[in-house]
Structure formats: structure tokens, C-alpha cells
Amino acid sequence: MTEQKLSEPPPAGLGPREPTAPVAPVAPRPGAVVTLRPLGVHEARLDPGGLLGRWQRRNAEDTIPHCVDNLHAHGNIANLRAAAGESGDAFTGMWFADSDVHKTLEGAAWELASSPGDASLRSFVDDTTALLARAQGPDGYLNSYFTVAAPDERWRRPEWSHELYCAGHLVQAAVAAARTGVRPDLAAVARRFADLLVERFGPGGAEEVCGHPEIETALAELYRLTGHRPYLDLARRFLDLRGRGLLGPGRFGPAYYQDHVPVREAAEVTGHAVRQLYLLAGMVDVGVETGDHTLLDAAERLWEDAVHRRTYVTGAHGSRHRDEAYGDPYELPPDRAYAETCAAIASFQWNWRLLLATGRARYADEMERALYNAVAVAVSLDGRRFFYSNPLQSRTGHTGSGEEAQARRLPWYSCACCPPNIARLMASLHGYLATAAGDGLQIHLYAAGSVTAEVAGSAVRVDVRTEYPWQGRIELTVTSEADTPWTLALRVPDWCDAYAVRIGGGPVTAPARDGYVRLTRVWAPGTTVVLDLEMPVRRVTAHPRVDAVRGCVALARGPLVYCLEQADLPPGTVLEDVRLDPAVAVEAGRREDLPDFPVVLTAGGRLAEPGASLYAAAPARERHGAPLTLTAVPYFLWGNRSEGPMRVWIPVAATG
Amino acid sequence: MTEQKLSEPPPAGLGPREPTAPVAPVAPRPGAVVTLRPLGVHEARLDPGGLLGRWQRRNAEDTIPHCVDNLHAHGNIANLRAAAGESGDAFTGMWFADSDVHKTLEGAAWELASSPGDASLRSFVDDTTALLARAQGPDGYLNSYFTVAAPDERWRRPEWSHELYCAGHLVQAAVAAARTGVRPDLAAVARRFADLLVERFGPGGAEEVCGHPEIETALAELYRLTGHRPYLDLARRFLDLRGRGLLGPGRFGPAYYQDHVPVREAAEVTGHAVRQLYLLAGMVDVGVETGDHTLLDAAERLWEDAVHRRTYVTGAHGSRHRDEAYGDPYELPPDRAYAETCAAIASFQWNWRLLLATGRARYADEMERALYNAVAVAVSLDGRRFFYSNPLQSRTGHTGSGEEAQARRLPWYSCACCPPNIARLMASLHGYLATAAGDGLQIHLYAAGSVTAEVAGSAVRVDVRTEYPWQGRIELTVTSEADTPWTLALRVPDWCDAYAVRIGGGPVTAPARDGYVRLTRVWAPGTTVVLDLEMPVRRVTAHPRVDAVRGCVALARGPLVYCLEQADLPPGTVLEDVRLDPAVAVEAGRREDLPDFPVVLTAGGRLAEPGASLYAAAPARERHGAPLTLTAVPYFLWGNRSEGPMRVWIPVAATG
Known part of the structure; x- marks a missing residue:
């Protein structure tokens, strides 16, 4: 294990750095087969006056403290206390609730590296590290749900237990705490658990994989931190074991878990989008560390499937609420987009790994698209409310039954994976700006x-x-x-x-x-x-096979996708009746009355006259009423004024 | 209870009939506030040479025997044996598996009324009636899941238990068996259970409702059969108790169960579509029997919301896989249509009740649309395979994880509600042709x-x-x-x-x-x-607010909606690239090489040239290749040749 002591970070200046061990979210070993090298969080600084810098400051001041408060309020911390034998409380929350602690801890570690004087954050990190050590079993096992609520079920439900998933997030938190020097001893906790995993699942051990990938990339990172090869070998073994249908059958089937085909042979992204994307991150990590090009080739092939056939114009992944899954090729409904926040974050992380491996700009393009749209939209202006699902349209009269079907950001979720995922990404965001x-x-x-x-x-x-x-x-x-x-x-x-x-x-x-x-x-x-x-307004159209947005354009400028919101329409106007007048130029500018939106777009619109019946054997040509002026605002900022309807894809009024 | 003895049905001729007690699926009492009176199944006959007659014969010869076989094979009958104390077998299948038995029994009763000589069916009805009587508890309770597997949970989980739902289907089976005279003694079993319900849930009893409506319409029918007013009163009480949020909160919320607002005040259909539609059937039944016009008014108001804003062109209901639910207004994706078979059947049954109540043709129109499209499509040509979900589009490369996400009809389902629902509808179909x-x-x-x-x-x-x-x-x-x-x-x-x-x-x-x-x-x-x-081919367009099919037409002729299937395209053609050429007339005719389709449509098509990228800042005008001839086949017959892609809504090539 790389020993690093807690110290003030060097100023973002010309100070010395250790080129072989960057303090970065992803740190390939010196021998890794990569094209680019990350710099590390001490080699970059975001100006708090810029947009990314403001996001990062909001993350430190609001999102991370909010996450910490909610871990206490929702029992995540209490679960670990019970696992440590310090209370007799029953387990509460989701069975993978530990992962929210781990992700917040990872975010706190990255943030402390930049703001070492934050006493409150320091105390959360210190207390939680100590608590995790106490909650860990003598054999290294650490999972409060299975320790407190279901000890007999330990390791028995690989599809659903999320045990290795939680272990993975613990490892990632420990890697961050060690690389930053914020809390190097957390790595000892993670290593004890990882050593147990090697013993149980390593060569000659159980031939099992986790229903929710994450452990693969985490073990590769732990190898990078420690140089201990069995971690990397186990990550590779978990990849190699996929494709035998160990997970499923059952209601979901192995494709849901990306277990229907060997990872190197997969031609399409399938199933649960976050699982697919975390798995892909692990494939790249293991590929570059082992020099196994077949893993990288497969990841690039799946990138082409995902990005050319199944990604939203916002960079979001996951077309279906059911199974939180990828859809069929070109199945990209804007209204029912699941577009989970964690999938967008996972895509950002995966693309960074591909960028390091290959140096290809397309991966940086994809990071940018996801960051400014699919990720950014998930957080409210005040940094304390979050979308779980990020659709590209919210209809008039929208309703839904689950939390993520709401057309508004919520302070927390029963499945709270997304807010702490934002916390850890934003806290390390400056680590993704540049490479050497x-x-x-x-x-x-x-x-x-x-x-x-x-x-x-x-x-x-x-x-x-x-x-x-x-x-x-x-x-x-x-x-x-x-x-x-x-x-x-x-x-x-x-x-x-x-x-x-x-x-x-x-x-x-x-x-x-x-x-x-x-x-x-x-x-x-x-x-x-x-x-x-040059940053002209673009009228983006989708591939002809995308049925869901036929006849529509999305307005975009630079990396930002724009949308129409109810708040900018004349009273009584139904958003679904609004059409873009293609004959009117779309202008970009500042509006004094909209200070939260530095640049808004102004376009010409028409109102379609709604028909009397749902279906008619009638001419297809719509009729339009009087023109109106449309205002489009950055998609990532929607829903901060009201919960009203919104749409990214705007139907174009037929002309001629 | 109306006593009827088992006898040969009268020939479908000019024989005498009892006008106040029609042998019909829905039989309002003489004093009911209805405009039309059903005739009954002995007053109508379907010629086996006609389409409906062939469906009914196929139902008798294939679907009902297939259902009976599957009830044995999947443990539904064994569950009842265990409940009767005749085996120690564990319960298998869904906790509401009894309802599949009841629905099949209802179908068998209707069928035996037409084919009294069917010894195999007779033996199923006799054996099952006797088994149900033995499985019934001394207090009248009859539910094999709660008797065998979860006796302590009886009546404790109204959201999910489906106990009253199963009771409702038992009652409906008994009403059919009694009205037809096929097995009048089953009504005694149903009444014992219904009396228990009156005691437990009636005036002064538990203020609870069932998470899955069905009991309301069933109790109204049992009242119609017996004249015993407490059954009707209990049905009304179950309606009156809704809207207090007794069901939920939780992940689903009360709107999922139609429990968010009093039934008379509801302005929109919400939540699980089958639950909503069965509830609406009960509202009409109770409304006409009690003379409570507020119930009928609410049902007609909800009809307008459902049919004018949330019904597919096939007559199908339910836009979302998640929660098997209605979508937002105009949210009608053809590819992700859930469009459950049971919802289409429920819509047919509900519209029949509205037709009897009001005499308004729009309800018969809706019955016809659902029957020939959304219902008929669920059954294979051989009557032994079924769709659970009936989307209007199946994409190239379609995948899905659940059974109902398959693009093919399956012989049975783990949740097998749909096949026996078809069985009971088809067996009584001639009861819906005409009224007096x-x-x-x-x-x-x-x-x-x-x-x-x-x-x-x-x-x-x-x-x-x-x-x-x-x-x-x-x-x-x-x-x-x-x-x-x-x-x-x-x-x-x-x-x-x-x-x-x-x-x-x-x-x-x-x-x-x-x-x-x-x-x-x-x-x-x-x-x-x-x-x-006159039956010209119609090019149907959707309301401008239906985003999912913008720029498309559906081809229809008479009551039939048509579709394109991969099987009719030149090899190598991707269905998603096909466009309708609006300048070419669509012709209807017979094709010797397609004997399963009595009338097919021939149209002009163009192939869109697929773009290179998923999104482009480019002119929106598609480019098209050489023309081709398109063949459209009746939607209800798709998927009988192959599992290939299909679409009802065809994009129209831009012209001019």
C-alpha cells in the first residue's frame, strides 16, 4: 500500500508531483497500456467564478453536508453502528444502504484534499472510518445489512445481494482516502475485505459474480493503489466468469445483469444501464492494467452501440423505467426516458477511462455532453435536491407512482444512490480536466x-x-x-x-x-x-430510426442542450401544442428577467390547434394559430422555477 | 338464489325466454336504470364460418382445454387440493392463482351452455366445483394461498392480497354457472364466501377495500342473480370507501389503486389499467342497480378521459410497463405500449355495461375496436399461445427481460391472468352482439x-x-x-x-x-x-399532442387496424427505415400467397436513408431511396408467421 501522510495539498502551482502515482480518481499504474495520463486533483484548480467551479463549491457547501445529514437521518450510519454491535437497532433502508455511506465518504475524501480545513467534513471522515473499522467482522466482511438483518444469507444471493457492489464502493472510498492522504488507514479496512474476497472468489474459489458490477473497477483501482496483483486478478476473474448465465434465469434473465454473453463477445449494451456502465469501466481498467486488448476492444465496440443507438441527446443512458434498462436500438422516448443520474455519472467515468486508454476525442466529447446535461440536470440550483431519473420531457398533467417518476427534484430517495454519486464526482471534477x-x-x-x-x-x-x-x-x-x-x-x-x-x-x-x-x-x-x-445555436435532429422525436428538433448551443419550460409560455398555453417555426431564426442572449440562465434562446413558435378526437382519418397537416415567441433555457436548469411541463424535443411546424 | 336446473339449452330459435333473467354475462335486474337489455347467450348464435364464430370455436376446442391443462400443470388445481386438506403440497405460483381457476371455470360454464355435450369440459366443471366446495373453510373463506401458505396473513394486506379480487372471480364463475344452469350449486359456494364478506366488510365492519378491484362488479352480479340486497350494498360500500387513501402510501401511492380520490370525483383514469377498468365496470353495475346517477356520470367522464386521451388506436389501454399503468394524457408510445390483454377485455366489458346503461353507440364502437384489435391480437392462430402485452410496434433487435416483453405469444405466463380471461370472453361472445x-x-x-x-x-x-x-x-x-x-x-x-x-x-x-x-x-x-x-382504407392520424407517432399514419379498414411486418419486406430491409409514400393509393384485396389474411393492404413505400450519426445539426429533411411496395396485414394476426419486427404507425415520407 502506498503510504501517504495527511498534509496540506500543494498549491495549484508549480510544485513537485509524483508522476507515477497521481492523486486522481483513476490512476493507471506506470506499466498500464494507456495513451494519456491523468494529472491528479492537486494539479488542477477550478475557479469558483466559473460554472464548474461553482458546481464544485456548491457540492462542498451544500451537497456533501446534505448527504451526511441524510445518512444520519435515514439510518445508514445507525446500520453500521448496529453491525459494530454498538446498538440493537434493526436494519433500516435498502439492503445496499452502506454504499451510500461509502460514496459520500469518497466524495468527502476528494473534497478534503482541496479543503483540508473543513472540520465538519474531517470529523465525518474520521468518525465514519473508525465506525467502518469497528463494523468489520474479524474475517474482513463488512456489510451492515447481512451482518444485522440476514446473517444466514451472506453470499447466498449473488443476483440481488449487492454485497460485492457495496464492497466495491468501500474500496473506492478507501482508494480516494489513501491517494489524497486524507485517511490512509481506511485502505486497511478495504484490504481486509478485499483479501477475504480473493480468498473466497479467487482462483479455486467460488465461481460467482455480483448482480451489480462495481467490484471490478474497484479492485483494479485497489491494485493500482497497492500493487497487490491478486486484486487485479480477481477483477479479471469476475469479468471472465460473465456470460455463463450464473445470474438469472428468472424474471430478469441474464442479459439484465450482462451475464448472457462473455464480456469480450458482447455486441450490444443490455439490461440495467448502471450495471452495464460500471461493468464497462471495470473492463477498461482491467484491460489497460493487464494489457488485454480484447477487453478494450469490446468496450469500444459497446461504446459504439451505446452512443450511436441508445444514448439521449443529453448524454443520458437508459430508456426504460422497467428494469432501469437500455431499450432497443433507437428506442429513445423523451418522456419515459429513465436516464438515471447514476448512469450518466457512470458514463462520464467510463468515458474518462476510454479517453486515458486511447486518447480519442470522442470520449471527451461524451464526457462533456453527459456532464453539462445528463449529470448537471440532476442537481437543483441549491445543491440539495436531486433527480433520480432525468427525462427529456415532462408532460402537462404528468403523474407517476414512484419517487423517480416525479417531475421534481427530491431531497433524498429511498434508493439514494444518486445524490452521493454526484457528491463524489463533483468533488473530484478538477481531476478530469486535462491529461499529460x-x-x-x-x-x-x-x-x-x-x-x-x-x-x-x-x-x-x-x-x-x-x-x-x-x-x-x-x-x-x-x-x-x-x-x-x-x-x-x-x-x-x-x-x-x-x-x-x-x-x-x-x-x-x-x-x-x-x-x-x-x-x-x-x-x-x-x-x-x-x-x-464558434457557438451558434444548433437545431439538432435525430436519426430517422428514432421514432419518438420524429418531426422535432432539439435546440443546442455549445455543449448545452436547451428546453422549453411551461414557466416561459403565455398563461393557459399547453406546452404540447407548441411548435417551432422553422422560418424564424433562433437567437442566443442574456435576459435580465432570467438571471439564473446566463444565456437563453429566443425562437419563433406557433400553436397547433388541437384536434377534437384522439384519432381521425384526416389530412395529416396540422393547423396552426397565431405566432408566439418562444424562450428556451438550458436543460440542466429546468425545474428550478416550477414543476411545470418541459420538453427538449420541439415539434417543427410544417411549412410550405 | 334463482334456481335453475341443468338442462339442454333451448335451440337458438324462436323458443320462449324469461325476459327478466337473461342468461348473459351482465344481467341487470328488472328495476335497473338501463336503456338496453341484454339478450343472453341462448338468444344468439355465431355461425362458425364467420370470424367471431371461428374465434369462439377455437376457444372451445383449443383455448379452454389449453387453460385447463395449464391449471393442472402449473399447480393451480393442486393448490386448491392442498387448501382442501387433501395433500400436503406447498403452494405454488402467484398468490392470486385461484383467480385463473375461477376465470377458466366461468369460461367453461359459458361454453357448456352452448356445447352441453362436451364431456371433458363437463368433467372439469364438475370436479372443480366440488373441489372449490371442499377447499372452502367452514366460515366460507376460500383462497388457497392464504389457507395453505399464509394463514396468519389473511385479510391483513389489502393492497396486495388480491383476496377480494379472487373472491370476485369466484363469484363471477358462480354467476355464470348458475345463469347457464351448468352448475347452479357453485353459487352456494360463492354465496357462503360473499356472506362472510358482508359480515366482515359490511356496515359496521372493516373499512377496507381491495387493492385490485373486481369484487365490486362481481357482488353486483351476485345481487342480480340472487336478489339479495346486502351484496349490492357491499359493492356500493367498497366504491364509497375509495378515495381515502386506505391503499398506499408506499412505493405505488394511492392513485395506482384508484384510491386517491372518491370515485365520483375522479376526473382522470390513473394507475394500474386493469384495476381502473374493473373498478369502472363495478361503478356502472352499482350505478344502474341503485339508480345512483353520480356513479354513471363519473364512469362516462372517465371514459372521455380514457378514450380521448389515453387509448391506443387498437383500443388498448395502459401505456407503461412500470406499474402496468395508464400514462399521462397523450402518452401513447407504440413500442412500449403495455396494452395488457386483460385491460382490453376489461374495456370491452366496461363498455358493454355503459352501452346497456345509456344506449350510446360510442360504447359499442369502443367494444368493436378493442375486440378486433387489442383483444384479438392476444391469441395465436392456433388458440394456444397468448400475448400478455400488446404493443403496436416491435423494433428490429427487440429484447426485454420479462415474459411480457417478448415479441411473441407464449403458451402460459407465471402471472397467467390473460389466457383464462380470453377464454371467458370468447365463450360468451355471442352474448354481446345485440340488445333489446x-x-x-x-x-x-x-x-x-x-x-x-x-x-x-x-x-x-x-x-x-x-x-x-x-x-x-x-x-x-x-x-x-x-x-x-x-x-x-x-x-x-x-x-x-x-x-x-x-x-x-x-x-x-x-x-x-x-x-x-x-x-x-x-x-x-x-x-x-x-x-x-363502405369500407375504404383509412389513413389514421393521431392528435397533435401524441408525440410518439408524429408524422405517422396507421392504416385501417373497417374496424381493423393494419400493420407492417418484417415477413413482408424484401430481405435485408430494416423496418424502421420504411416510409409510406403518401402519393400512392393504398389498395385492399386478397392475396393468394397470404391465405391467413383474408384482406391485405398494398401501399407505396420508400426507404429512408439512415444517417451516420444518432444526432446531427442538419436539415431535418430525410432522404429516400428507391420506391418499394408495402404489404400491410391485420394487426391482430401479426406474429403468426415469425417473431420479426412489426409496426402499426408508419412514418410518412415527406413530400413536396
Whole structure:
């Protein structure tokens, strides 16, 4: 185990760093087969004035404390006390409630790395680490549900127990606490459990896999932290055992668990979307650490299936409420999109792993799309309410029976997987901005802040000023001590058709290649680079096989998808009657009366005259009433004014 | 209790009948506030050469025996034996498995009324009746799950127990067995249970309702059979107790159970569709028997919500797999339609009750639409395989985890509610063709066969020759002994814009009023009437608020909705790429190579060129390849050749 002591993080400057062990959410070993290397959270800083920086500050000030409060209020902490034998309380909540503790703990560790003076957070981490150690059995087992409520069922229900899933989140929390130095001793707890898993499920042991993947990526990360190969071998074994139908049959069937086909042979994403995506993250981790290209190949093949046939325009995954599952190819209903928050986060994490492995811009594009839309929408402006499901349409008169069928963000859920998942992602968000490789530094996500790296043996720093995603202008100041050329690679997002680059005030010709502008030179300290990404409003259409949004467009600008909300319609207008007038230009701008939306879109609309009957043998041509002006707001901000109807895909009024 | 002895049914001729107690699935008391009176199953006959007659024969020869076999094979009968103390076997199957026995028994009773010589069916009815009597507790309680597996849970879980639901189906079986005279003593079993219910839940008793309505309509029917008022009062009490949130809260919430608002105040259908529809049937039954117009008013108001905002073009109900529920207004996805078979049957039964109550043609229209599409599609050509869910689209590459997510009919289901529901409907189908009222006879559904009635004190008979629904020509021969004028009312379906009437070979001017052509005269015996309903192919469009089928048409002819099936496309063609060419006329005709489809449609098509990416900022205009000829087949017959993709709603190629 890498021993790290708790200390103030180095300032985000030109301080020294250990290139082989980045303090990052994903930290491939030196020998891993990756194209790019993560920098780590101490090598990047988000300016709190920028959008991502504000998200991260809100996460620290509101979301994480809110999660901690709810872990206490909903019994998650009490469950662990009971498991430690410190109370006789009955278990409460979901049987995988421990995982919410672990994820919050992981988020707290990342946050403490940036804000070591937060005493309240420190005390949560200290207390919870100690509690977990006490709740752990002498054999290393640690799961409050099976310890308190169902000791006889331990390891007996692999489909549903989530025991390895919970173990995985414990491991991830421990890895974060160790890498950041916030609480290195949590890793000892995680290792005791992991050693038990190796003993039970390792070579010659039980041939079982978990119904909910997560342990695979976690064990790969624990290997990365410790260098202890049996962890990686067990992660690989869990992957190799899939495809034998060990899970199911039954009502769900093995495809629900991604257990219907060996992982290397899968051609389609199937079943429960979060399970599929966590599994894919593990496949990439194990692939790059073992050098097994067949795992990476399969992951890239499944990426193409997922992204080209089953992903929402917001980057969300999961078309069906039933089974929280992927749909058929091109089955992408906006109203019944399940689009679980955790799936969007899992997609972001998976794409980061693919980006590190391959260096391909398409994975960074997908991270950006998910982050600004499918992930961001899940959190309220105040950081204390959350969507579990993130549909792209909420109809007039919407109702639903479950918590996630509500058209509003809730403070907490009976299945509370999503809020602490947001907490851990947002707390480590600066770890995903940029990477280093042999030839230089690559910036993938644009945000006001700074990144540092060691390039060609020298420390370099790039300060970023930008109002991205509201504006496409990105100003970078490069500080480099290197006296040899190196390459600053700047991603040109896939949504961007035109851009300009200036260096030191002068225009340069810099064609993007494979999604990046690559600027190679000996960088004089203080060189400024301006990347100006044109950001016109786009009218996005879907593939002709997507039945659910035929005849509609989605308005987008930069990485942001926009939507119509009831709050912006004249009183009495039914949103479902609104049509976009294709003859009217859509304009982007600021509206003084809408201060929460830095850029809104203004478009021309028409109102369809509703028919009298549900079905008619009649001409298909709609009739339209008087024109009206439409306001579209960023999708991720919807539902902060009211719970009214909303839609991303807008029917286009037929013309001609 | 009406005592009826087992006897040969009277021939479907001019024999005597008891007008106040029709042998019918729904038999209002003489004092009931109804507009129309049912005739009864002995007053109607279906010609086995016609489509409905063939369905009924298939039901007798295949579906009912298949259900009986499966009740044995899946433990339903064994459960009752265990409840009777005749075995120590554990309970198997769903906790409401008794209801499958009851529904099959009801179907067998209706069938035996028509085919009294069927020894195998007779033996099933006799054995099962005796078994139910033995399985009944001394207090009248009869439910094998709670008797065998969970005696301590009896009456303790109203949301989920289905105890009153199962009791309701027992009552309905007993009513059928008594009305038909097939097994009058089953009514004694049902009454013992019903008396227990009156004691426990009646005035001063427990204020509880069942999570799954059914008991309400059943008790009203038992009152009709017996004249015992406490049964009706209890049915009314169960209705009156709804709206207090006795069911839920919890994951589902009271709206799932239709318990969120008093039944008379409900403005929208909500929650589980079958529960909603059975409840509505009970509301009409209690309303007409008590003269409580507020119940009927509420049922008609909910009909308008259901039919104008939430019903599929096939007459199916239930837009969501999750909760098997109604969706939001205009939420009608064809691919993810749940469209449970039982909901279509329940809609048929509910509409019949509304038709009797009001005489309004719109209810008969709805019966016809559901019968020929949403109900009929559930059964395979051989009568032994069934859909549970009846979507209007099955995509290329369709997958699903549950049984009902399959794109094929299955022989049986773990939740086997649908097959025996079909059995009981089909066995009594001839009871729904026509009605009598003070001024004459009303024919609502057209089928080759005959109906008899007593009109103005005289026996009349109408023989019907028709190839309906394949052709719109209906030839009726009226035999009447009445020497005073009476009215033969013939429904002109809502899909029909033009028709002609001839009497005795000569054209007559007969404007339809409120959906019926009413022909009033002294009918000379042997008078022929020809109703010629024009049956052009219709291109049906949906209300502009139905997002899921924007830009599409459904092809229909007469009462039949048509669909495209993969089997009729050139090899290699992806169904999702097919577009209808609006410039090409759609023709109806017979195809020698498709003998299972008496009338197919031929249309012009184009293939959309699939785009390279899932989303693009591009012109919305699709590009199309070479034209092709499309074949559309009746929706209810899809899936009998292959499990290939299918769609009812066809995107229209943009023109101009």
C-alpha cells in the first residue's frame, strides 16, 4: 500500500508531483497500456467564478453536508453502528444502504484534499472510518445489512445481494482516502475485505459474480493503489466468469445483469444501464492494467452501440423505467426516458477511462455532453435536491407512482444512490480536466481555473480564463520552464464546426486533427493562447430510426442542450401544442428577467390547434394559430422555477 | 338464489325466454336504470364460418382445454387440493392463482351452455366445483394461498392480497354457472364466501377495500342473480370507501389503486389499467342497480378521459410497463405500449355495461375496436399461445427481460391472468352482439349468425349473413310474428362515413341518428335488410399532442387496424427505415400467397436513408431511396408467421 501522510495539498502551482502515482480518481499504474495520463486533483484548480467551479463549491457547501445529514437521518450510519454491535437497532433502508455511506465518504475524501480545513467534513471522515473499522467482522466482511438483518444469507444471493457492489464502493472510498492522504488507514479496512474476497472468489474459489458490477473497477483501482496483483486478478476473474448465465434465469434473465454473453463477445449494451456502465469501466481498467486488448476492444465496440443507438441527446443512458434498462436500438422516448443520474455519472467515468486508454476525442466529447446535461440536470440550483431519473420531457398533467417518476427534484430517495454519486464526482471534477502524455499537455474540458503538469521533465502551468459553456472563447496563459518544444493539445468539441486560434495575439492556422488542435513549440513563459469556438445555436435532429422525436428538433448551443419550460409560455398555453417555426431564426442572449440562465434562446413558435378526437382519418397537416415567441433555457436548469411541463424535443411546424 | 336446473339449452330459435333473467354475462335486474337489455347467450348464435364464430370455436376446442391443462400443470388445481386438506403440497405460483381457476371455470360454464355435450369440459366443471366446495373453510373463506401458505396473513394486506379480487372471480364463475344452469350449486359456494364478506366488510365492519378491484362488479352480479340486497350494498360500500387513501402510501401511492380520490370525483383514469377498468365496470353495475346517477356520470367522464386521451388506436389501454399503468394524457408510445390483454377485455366489458346503461353507440364502437384489435391480437392462430402485452410496434433487435416483453405469444405466463380471461370472453361472445329495448332490437356487433328476442310481446329473429369485418356488406333476414311496428336498430360504426340500406331489395333513405340506423315498420316475415358499410382504407392520424407517432399514419379498414411486418419486406430491409409514400393509393384485396389474411393492404413505400450519426445539426429533411411496395396485414394476426419486427404507425415520407 502506498503510504501517504495527511498534509496540506500543494498549491495549484508549480510544485513537485509524483508522476507515477497521481492523486486522481483513476490512476493507471506506470506499466498500464494507456495513451494519456491523468494529472491528479492537486494539479488542477477550478475557479469558483466559473460554472464548474461553482458546481464544485456548491457540492462542498451544500451537497456533501446534505448527504451526511441524510445518512444520519435515514439510518445508514445507525446500520453500521448496529453491525459494530454498538446498538440493537434493526436494519433500516435498502439492503445496499452502506454504499451510500461509502460514496459520500469518497466524495468527502476528494473534497478534503482541496479543503483540508473543513472540520465538519474531517470529523465525518474520521468518525465514519473508525465506525467502518469497528463494523468489520474479524474475517474482513463488512456489510451492515447481512451482518444485522440476514446473517444466514451472506453470499447466498449473488443476483440481488449487492454485497460485492457495496464492497466495491468501500474500496473506492478507501482508494480516494489513501491517494489524497486524507485517511490512509481506511485502505486497511478495504484490504481486509478485499483479501477475504480473493480468498473466497479467487482462483479455486467460488465461481460467482455480483448482480451489480462495481467490484471490478474497484479492485483494479485497489491494485493500482497497492500493487497487490491478486486484486487485479480477481477483477479479471469476475469479468471472465460473465456470460455463463450464473445470474438469472428468472424474471430478469441474464442479459439484465450482462451475464448472457462473455464480456469480450458482447455486441450490444443490455439490461440495467448502471450495471452495464460500471461493468464497462471495470473492463477498461482491467484491460489497460493487464494489457488485454480484447477487453478494450469490446468496450469500444459497446461504446459504439451505446452512443450511436441508445444514448439521449443529453448524454443520458437508459430508456426504460422497467428494469432501469437500455431499450432497443433507437428506442429513445423523451418522456419515459429513465436516464438515471447514476448512469450518466457512470458514463462520464467510463468515458474518462476510454479517453486515458486511447486518447480519442470522442470520449471527451461524451464526457462533456453527459456532464453539462445528463449529470448537471440532476442537481437543483441549491445543491440539495436531486433527480433520480432525468427525462427529456415532462408532460402537462404528468403523474407517476414512484419517487423517480416525479417531475421534481427530491431531497433524498429511498434508493439514494444518486445524490452521493454526484457528491463524489463533483468533488473530484478538477481531476478530469486535462491529461499529460509524452509530448505534452491535453486539455479536454474547458473551465476557468488552472492545470499544472510535468512535461518533458519540466513543470508547466496553464491558466484558463473562459465563460465556457456560455461563451466559446477560451484564453489560456502558458507558463513553462521547458526549453524544448512540447505540445499543448486543445480539444475542439464535436459540436463545433468553426473556431479560431490566436497565439500571443496573432492568428495561427491550426487544423484540428482527431478532435484536437495541437500547438507545438518552445513555450515562452506567459504565452497567451486564445481558442475561439464558434457557438451558434444548433437545431439538432435525430436519426430517422428514432421514432419518438420524429418531426422535432432539439435546440443546442455549445455543449448545452436547451428546453422549453411551461414557466416561459403565455398563461393557459399547453406546452404540447407548441411548435417551432422553422422560418424564424433562433437567437442566443442574456435576459435580465432570467438571471439564473446566463444565456437563453429566443425562437419563433406557433400553436397547433388541437384536434377534437384522439384519432381521425384526416389530412395529416396540422393547423396552426397565431405566432408566439418562444424562450428556451438550458436543460440542466429546468425545474428550478416550477414543476411545470418541459420538453427538449420541439415539434417543427410544417411549412410550405 | 334463482334456481335453475341443468338442462339442454333451448335451440337458438324462436323458443320462449324469461325476459327478466337473461342468461348473459351482465344481467341487470328488472328495476335497473338501463336503456338496453341484454339478450343472453341462448338468444344468439355465431355461425362458425364467420370470424367471431371461428374465434369462439377455437376457444372451445383449443383455448379452454389449453387453460385447463395449464391449471393442472402449473399447480393451480393442486393448490386448491392442498387448501382442501387433501395433500400436503406447498403452494405454488402467484398468490392470486385461484383467480385463473375461477376465470377458466366461468369460461367453461359459458361454453357448456352452448356445447352441453362436451364431456371433458363437463368433467372439469364438475370436479372443480366440488373441489372449490371442499377447499372452502367452514366460515366460507376460500383462497388457497392464504389457507395453505399464509394463514396468519389473511385479510391483513389489502393492497396486495388480491383476496377480494379472487373472491370476485369466484363469484363471477358462480354467476355464470348458475345463469347457464351448468352448475347452479357453485353459487352456494360463492354465496357462503360473499356472506362472510358482508359480515366482515359490511356496515359496521372493516373499512377496507381491495387493492385490485373486481369484487365490486362481481357482488353486483351476485345481487342480480340472487336478489339479495346486502351484496349490492357491499359493492356500493367498497366504491364509497375509495378515495381515502386506505391503499398506499408506499412505493405505488394511492392513485395506482384508484384510491386517491372518491370515485365520483375522479376526473382522470390513473394507475394500474386493469384495476381502473374493473373498478369502472363495478361503478356502472352499482350505478344502474341503485339508480345512483353520480356513479354513471363519473364512469362516462372517465371514459372521455380514457378514450380521448389515453387509448391506443387498437383500443388498448395502459401505456407503461412500470406499474402496468395508464400514462399521462397523450402518452401513447407504440413500442412500449403495455396494452395488457386483460385491460382490453376489461374495456370491452366496461363498455358493454355503459352501452346497456345509456344506449350510446360510442360504447359499442369502443367494444368493436378493442375486440378486433387489442383483444384479438392476444391469441395465436392456433388458440394456444397468448400475448400478455400488446404493443403496436416491435423494433428490429427487440429484447426485454420479462415474459411480457417478448415479441411473441407464449403458451402460459407465471402471472397467467390473460389466457383464462380470453377464454371467458370468447365463450360468451355471442352474448354481446345485440340488445333489446322497448321499441325493438339493436344490433351492435356484426357477425354471421342469428339473434332472437321478444319484441313488443312477440318473438322475432334476425339472421345475419356477412363477411364482416373483411367486407362491409351485412345481409339480415328478419322473422317476426309481431303485427305492430318495431324498430330494428343497426349500428353504423364511427369509422364509417358512407353506407347504404336496402330493404326487400329496394334502397331506403335511412339517416343514422346517434350512431344507429333505425328501421321502424311492421316486419313481414322474411324481410331482407342489407346494410352496406363502405369500407375504404383509412389513413389514421393521431392528435397533435401524441408525440410518439408524429408524422405517422396507421392504416385501417373497417374496424381493423393494419400493420407492417418484417415477413413482408424484401430481405435485408430494416423496418424502421420504411416510409409510406403518401402519393400512392393504398389498395385492399386478397392475396393468394397470404391465405391467413383474408384482406391485405398494398401501399407505396420508400426507404429512408439512415444517417451516420444518432444526432446531427442538419436539415431535418430525410432522404429516400428507391420506391418499394408495402404489404400491410391485420394487426391482430401479426406474429403468426415469425417473431420479426412489426409496426402499426408508419412514418410518412415527406413530400413536396
